[in-house]
Amino acid sequence: MSASTAPGRLVTPAPPPPPTPARRARRRRERGLAYLLLLPALVVFVTFVFWPLVHNVYLGFFRNPPFPGLPSKYVGLDQYKSVLTSQDFFDSVKTTFLFAILTVPIGIVLGLGLAVLAHQQLRGIGVYRTIFSSTVATSVAVAAVIFGTLMSPAVGLLPWLGLDTNPPILQNPDWALIAVALVTVWQTLGLTFILMASGLQSVPDELFEAAEVDGAGAWSRFWHVTLPMMSPTIFFTVVVGTIFAFQSFGQIDILTQGGPLKKTNVLTYYIYDTLQRQSDPGKAAVLAVALFLITLILALAQLRFLERRVSYER
Amino acid sequence: MSVDASPAPALDHARLQRTPEQEVRRQHRRRVLGKVARYALLTFLAIVILFPIYITIVNSLLLPSDITHRPPKLFPTDPQWSSYADAWNQGHMSTYMVNSAIVTVIITLGQVLTAILAGYAFAFLEFPFKRTLFVVFLATLMVPFEVTIVTNVATISNLGLYNSYAGLAVPFLATGFGAFLMRQTFMTLPHDLRDAAALDGYGHWRFLWRVAVPLARPAVAALSVFAFLAAWNQYLWPLLITKDDQYRTVQIGLKQLQQTSIDQVNITFAGAIIAVIPLVILLLFFQRHLVRGLTAGAVKG
Amino acid sequence: MGRVVLDHVSKTFDDVAAVDDLSIEVADEEFLVLLGPSGCGKSTALRMIAGLEDPTAGTIVIGDRVVTDVEAKDRDVAMVFQSYALYPHMTVRKNIEFPLRSRKVPAAERDQLVTDAAESLDLGALLERKPAQLSGGQRQRVALARAIVRRPQVFLMDEPLSNLDAKLRVQTRAELVELQRRLKATIVYVTHDQVEAMTMGHRIAVMSNGVLQQVGRPQDVYAKPANLFVARFIGSPPMNTVAGRVVASGNEMFAQLPGGQVPLAPEVSAAVREAGLDEVVIGVRPEDLTFAAPGDGRGVDANVTVVESLGHERHVICRLTDQQIVIVRQDAHDAAPREESATRLVADPAAVHLFDPESGRRLGTDDA
Numbered sequence: 001m002s003a004s005t006a007p008g009r010l011v012t013p014a015p016p017p018p019p020t021p022a023r024r025a026r027r028r029r030e031r032g033l034a035y036l037l038l039l040p041a042l043v044v045f046v047t048f049v050f051w052p053l054v055h056n057v058y059l060g061f062f063r064n065p066p067f068p069g070l071p072s073k074y075v076g077l078d079q080y081k082s083v084l085t086s087q088d089f090f091d092s093v094k095t096t097f098l099f100a101i102l103t104v105p106i107g108i109v110l111g112l113g114l115a116v117l118a119h120q121q122l123r124g125i126g127v128y129r130t131i132f133s134s135t136v137a138t139s140v141a142v143a144a145v146i147f148g149t150l151m152s153p154a155v156g157l158l159p160w161l162g163l164d165t166n167p168p169i170l171q172n173p174d175w176a177l178i179a180v181a182l183v184t185v186w187q188t189l190g191l192t193f194i195l196m197a198s199g200l201q202s203v204p205d206e207l208f209e210a211a212e213v214d215g216a217g218a219w220s221r222f223w224h225v226t227l228p229m230m231s232p233t234i235f236f237t238v239v240v241g242t243i244f245a246f247q248s249f250g251q252i253d254i255l256t257q258g259g260p261l262k263k264t265n266v267l268t269y270y271i272y273d274t275l276q277r278q279s280d281p282g283k284a285a286v287l288a289v290a291l292f293l294i295t296l297i298l299a300l301a302q303l304r305f306l307e308r309r310v311s312y313e314r
Numbered sequence: 315m316s317v318d319a320s321p322a323p324a325l326d327h328a329r330l331q332r333t334p335e336q337e338v339r340r341q342h343r344r345r346v347l348g349k350v351a352r353y354a355l356l357t358f359l360a361i362v363i364l365f366p367i368y369i370t371i372v373n374s375l376l377l378p379s380d381i382t383h384r385p386p387k388l389f390p391t392d393p394q395w396s397s398y399a400d401a402w403n404q405g406h407m408s409t410y411m412v413n414s415a416i417v418t419v420i421i422t423l424g425q426v427l428t429a430i431l432a433g434y435a436f437a438f439l440e441f442p443f444k445r446t447l448f449v450v451f452l453a454t455l456m457v458p459f460e461v462t463i464v465t466n467v468a469t470i471s472n473l474g475l476y477n478s479y480a481g482l483a484v485p486f487l488a489t490g491f492g493a494f495l496m497r498q499t500f501m502t503l504p505h506d507l508r509d510a511a512a513l514d515g516y517g518h519w520r521f522l523w524r525v526a527v528p529l530a531r532p533a534v535a536a537l538s539v540f541a542f543l544a545a546w547n548q549y550l551w552p553l554l555i556t557k558d559d560q561y562r563t564v565q566i567g568l569k570q571l572q573q574t575s576i577d578q579v580n581i582t583f584a585g586a587i588i589a590v591i592p593l594v595i596l597l598l599f600f601q602r603h604l605v606r607g608l609t610a611g612a613v614k615g
Numbered sequence: 616m617g618r619v620v621l622d623h624v625s626k627t628f629d630d631v632a633a634v635d636d637l638s639i640e641v642a643d644e645e646f647l648v649l650l651g652p653s654g655c656g657k658s659t660a661l662r663m664i665a666g667l668e669d670p671t672a673g674t675i676v677i678g679d680r681v682v683t684d685v686e687a688k689d690r691d692v693a694m695v696f697q698s699y700a701l702y703p704h705m706t707v708r709k710n711i712e713f714p715l716r717s718r719k720v721p722a723a724e725r726d727q728l729v730t731d732a733a734e735s736l737d738l739g740a741l742l743e744r745k746p747a748q749l750s751g752g753q754r755q756r757v758a759l760a761r762a763i764v765r766r767p768q769v770f771l772m773d774e775p776l777s778n779l780d781a782k783l784r785v786q787t788r789a790e791l792v793e794l795q796r797r798l799k800a801t802i803v804y805v806t807h808d809q810v811e812a813m814t815m816g817h818r819i820a821v822m823s824n825g826v827l828q829q830v831g832r833p834q835d836v837y838a839k840p841a842n843l844f845v846a847r848f849i850g851s852p853p854m855n856t857v858a859g860r861v862v863a864s865g866n867e868m869f870a871q872l873p874g875g876q877v878p879l880a881p882e883v884s885a886a887v888r889e890a891g892l893d894e895v896v897i898g899v900r901p902e903d904l905t906f907a908a909p910g911d912g913r914g915v916d917a918n919v920t921v922v923e924s925l926g927h928e929r930h931v932i933c934r935l936t937d938q939q940i941v942i943v944r945q946d947a948h949d950a951a952p953r954e955e956s957a958t959r960l961v962a963d964p965a966a967v968h969l970f971d972p973e974s975g976r977r978l979g980t981d982d983a
Contacts, residue, residue: 030439033518037435038447041428041488048485049454052465059464117356122349131360134367136604137593139547141565145572145586146370149579155381157369189363194605209667210700212687213771214761215717224713228704247458250549254569271460272550281464288461295458341684 053292059285072282083286088262088270092287093294095177096266100245102181103188108237110185111192115200116226118193129197136190140250143187148255151179173263176256180264183251188244192237199233200226239302246295267291367590374398374583381579397584401571405581406559407588410567414546415592417482417563421545424487426538432488433496434522438508448497454490459550467554481555482563486545492537499533500526536606539596543604546593564589617678617768617801618643619664624673626659626825633659635825637673641769641803646795648816649805652848656825657805658773664803665771666690678768688717693762694771697778699754701746701761707733708742711760718765732764735794752783763798770802776811788815809849813837821845843896843975846968852901852930855941858972859897861887870897870967874936875915880964886978887969895978896970901930901944903966906952907959914959917941919952933960 062072063079083089118129135143150157153168165172169179207229211221227234249268252258258265258273265273267287275284373381374397375390401407435441436448466485467476475481503526511521527534552563562570568589575581597604619641626634634656641647649657662668664675666687675683682690693714701710711732715725733739736756746754755775762770775791776784792815795802806812812819813833821828821836821844829841840846846854859872861879868884869876877897879887887895907914917933929945931952941960945951952958969978 031441034435034439034441037431041432044488045454048466049457052462053457055465056461128356128360137590137597139565141549141568142586142589145568146366149582206696206700213665213694214714215688268460285464291458292461338681345684
């Protein structure tokens with residue numbers, strides 16, 4: 001607290017006085033108010049997030065009968081074992097990873113590229129920035145309906161463009177996932193662009209100017225200034241983008257329903273299908289737990305590996 | 315040590331020997347071409363990105379027979395606005411839009427309100443387990459929605475809220491992201507403000523609504539826009555929890571429309587455009603707030 | 616050859632002329648200071664030389680090349696930014712060698728050049744650190760090292776000392792002057808600090824609202840300011856400027872102020888007669904004013920209001936009979952007048968400047 005005038009001797013502060021009843025009451029009121037303010041959110045979280053999570057694990061312990069109406073049987077971890085070692089599960093996980101690999105890197109490269117292009121000091125650049133961010137207004141359903149219709153054999157736009165496949169692309173086991181990935185990349189491009197453009201804005205202009213005066217061409221500036229300075233933003237987008245990719249559902253439901261031949265049966269759709277079509281909540285619960293764990297591990301792994309390569313300043 | 319001793323790196327002497335006039339003209343030409351090339355690239359990319367929406371609008375104004383016409387018509391010479399009317403009425407888009415509007419507004423209000431309350435508690439109040447509770451709030455972001463659907467469907471049904479506005483909105487009345495955003499924002503307000511208000515006789519409640527929230531308006535706006543966007547675009551939950559047109563939201567309704575208008579794709583396209591318009595309007599007016607909401611997490615790292 | 620020529624260069628932003636028809640030539644090995652208040656266009660002019668802004672009109676020449684349309688990276692200039700603009704993710708070494716990498720200088724030569732530059736700025740021990748670990752002064756030297764490492768034709772500096780604390784600034788000022796002499800470099804230096812301008816430049820170019828006011832050696836700009844703006848901007852405390860008239864008394868002319876008269880030098884008298892002006896602005900620097908001895912009838916009536924003692928000198932603030940303020944600078948050894956006392960101010964005619972109240976132009980011979 002305060003030093004006396006004599007050098008080398010500090011006055012030790014007196015211990016705080018014991019709380020008076022009034023002060024204690026005030027603190028109690030503040031505590032009560034705090035919990036009261038947190039209560040609405042907590043009620044929602046406990047009821048619709050945490051309890052379902054726990055209950056979901058529990059549901060996985062019950063195997064459902066093939067015929068509805070009969071009681072389900074407690075089987076402990078057997079259902080977990082059988083579902084998580086099934087070929088269908090492996091395929092689904094593989095498909096989900098494949099989907100993420102198809103959408104996240106391409107999305108980031110495109111978003112970053114567009115952001116760099118739209119960062120130039122040209123007249124009317126604002127119009128281009130609005131256009132590049134426009135797909136943020138589209139939802140997964142809107143994008144899927146638009147592309148689904150355009151790619152359908154009835155409208156026949158693709159054959160006219162020369163991109164004919166046999167069978168048509170959304171029913172084609174080799175191309176269906178790619179098509180869905182393409183739709184997803186387009187739909188998320190607006191959001192990715194906005195994130196990248198904001199990150200780019202936060203890089204001080206003077207760094208680019210200094211590099212320019214120092215003789216660095218466009219590519220050199222990108223590699224030595226843009227990328228390193230944007231690494232935190234890119235990192236964030238990769239982590240969030242992966243989480244989104246793993247939770248993609250709407251476009252699958254509208255475009256391919258998990259087919260053809262289960263080639264687009266990502267984990268989220270597998271869960272939905274198991275729950276709604278096959279009325280097997282026990283199995284669906286197991287799959288959901290798997291999804292949760294995979295997402296968690298992936299996010300933590302990314303945080304661990306990638307954060308090292310991120311260069312934060314200051 | 316003298317710096318002049320080592321020779322300077324070589325310059326392009328060939329270039330220096332050219333007569334100034336020629337050089338000047340060459341430079342000028344190169345610069346203009348460079349600008350043209352850049353605009354060309356930007357325009358090309360803009361066209362590619364807008365093309366799906368453009369084609370959708372065009373096709374929504376054509377007759378079904380014209381849509382399959384080869385080569386495809388890129389401009390509606392005789393726009394058939396009837397497809398929009400059809401989508402709206404027979405296609406039930408009007409119902410879907412109203413449902414979405416109601417549910418989205420409820421969810422947005424709920425999320426913003428709970429975020430403000432929780433954010434204030436975390437920013438201004440002292441209480442035991444504060445840090446733990448904050449981690450709990452953030453942990454909700456880590457739980458994928460699919461893990462909760464089985465139980466949530468059961469819970470909602472047991473509450474008798476299946477196929478209702480309440481059922482659609484209730485699970486989403488709070489988000490960890492919102493609380494996080496509001497806490498961060500409130501924490502940037504100067505501490506002195508709270509002290510001054512306390513001396514002026516303002517209790518927490520009045521301070522929150524009279525001082526803190528007005529000062530945090532940009533963040534509240536950003537959160538609102540973000541919540542609106544997310545709620546409007548929800549797909550899985552409305553799919554699970556609604557069973558007929560009465561409560562169907564616009565995303566599911568659009569899927570429905572696509573299936574019922576399979577031979578009249580112009581109506582499907584019209585429906586897609588109708589579904590997008592509210593968000594386009596939202597974006598036009600609130601682009602800045604949206605960007606702020608979306609980047610709230612990113613720039614902080 | 617490191618000369619720079621700006622030929623009728625203008626830069627307009629949305630109807631506002633940041634730089635208005637600027638023509639100036641910087642000779643090889645010259646240290647030219649662009650001086651002016653914020654917003655006067657000096658930074659814009661510098662950025663146009665660098666190639667970071669395109670002129671709306673005019674031509675820019677560096678050396679013997681017209682560079683108006685040449686990209687910044689091909690102009691062979693180096694720039695030191697106000698904020699230093701060091702690459703935060705690179706070490707000091709990598710920062711300094713960056714310009715050489717862009718020009719594809721071979722590794723061995725590169726290392727030698729970097730070491731030389733670092734040594735000459737006393738950075739040898741800091742080469743492996745990152746900018747975040749350096750002090751402000753050290754960062755500034757890294758920025759300088761990065762600039763000198765490739766021996767450009769011209770060095771451009773944008774207020775490089777403004778982020779340093781006062782003591783470091785004085786020290787670095789001298790070091791920069793010495794560096795320029797050693798490298799025989801052509802430097803274009805932008806600042807709003809007239810002390811920097813006076814002490815560092817071979818010539819000073821004063822700008823205001825995008826227009827060049829005057830170019831000349833420091834002592835010339837100080838002693839013979841071209842107009843009121845320059846007169847008031849250079850010098851601390853600034854030149855006293857007082858509204859008054861001119862009266863003729865026989866063949867001589869006098870500047871008439873409220874409370875007295877001051878004789879004028881012959882060239883000034885001639886100029887004012889030629890211009891046919893009646894009302895003028897009279898300018899005298901604080902150090903050129905003295906207090907009349909009691910009994911001396913010359914000078915102008917004034918009342919001493921505040922005496923500020925700065926230790927080595929004294930600023931005496933006086934009011935004329937019409938309340939206009941005049942500051943007198945005295946050496947500390949001189950006798951101090953009493954506050955709230957009446958006195959008379961005297962000035963040598965050679966030190967009295969007259970300005971046209973409409974155009975601000977100084978009346979008299981201009982040789983700058």
